[in-house]
Amino acid sequence: PRIVVIDRDGEHHRLDWEPDQSLMEVLRDNGLPILASCGGTASCATCHVFLDPRVTAELGERCEDEQELLEETESFDTARSRLSCQVERSTALDGITVTLAPEE
Ligand code: FES
Numbered sequence: 001p002r003i004v005v006i007d008r009d010g011e012h013h014r015l016d017w018e019p020d021q022s023l024m025e026v027l028r029d030n031g032l033p034i035l036a037s038c039g040g041t042a043s044c045a046t047c048h049v050f051l052d053p054r055v056t057a058e059l060g061e062r063c064e065d066e067q068e069l070l071e072e073t074e075s076f077d078t079a080r081s082r083l084s085c086q087v088e089r090s091t092a093l094d095g096i097t098v099t100l101a102p103e104e
Contacts, residue, residue, distance in 0.1 A: 001094035007032060008100050017089050023049070023098065024085035034100065040085035045069040048101035051087075053079040055096050059087065075101050 005013045005027060017026050024047040027034050038044035042065040051059075056079060062070065063086065070081045081101070087093075 001089065001091060001096075003093065003095065004097045005030075005032060006097065006099045008102065017093070019089065021089060022085050023087035023089075023093075024083070027084055027098070027100075032100065034084070036085065038085075042066050042069065042083055042086055045073055045083065045104070047084040048073055048075070049082055049084045050077060050080040050099040050101055051082055051096060055093070056080055056082060058092065062086070073101070073104055075104075 001017045003015055003017055005015055007013065013030065013032065015026055015030050022040060024034065024036050024040055028036050035046035037046050042063065048070065066083045066086050069083065070076050
């Protein structure tokens with residue numbers, strides 16, 4: 001899939017999502033400013049992104065760790081927040097727009 005990422009300055013980046021990458025890895029490997037300090041194990045929340053509410057709904061329930069971490073962030077938005085390291089590639093995500101959450 002290809003995706004559009006909006007960074008914290010409002011700039012748009014068109015990126016390819018390669019097989020075997022999580023959404024966090026797409027962002028990190030393309031030099032976007034996410035720390036991803038836990039390396040993708042749902043324990044740091046620095047890979048927080050906002051997705052379209054319809055996409056979030058389609059992805060289904062967050063796991064317990066993800067839910068708890070997100071709820072602790074200031075910018076948590078129940079309809080739009082995801083930890084990008086917990087979002088796997090799928091064709092259903094082709095063309096989505098991903099917005100980086102503010103740094104905490
Ligand atoms: Fe740490 Fe996603 S990279 S929670």
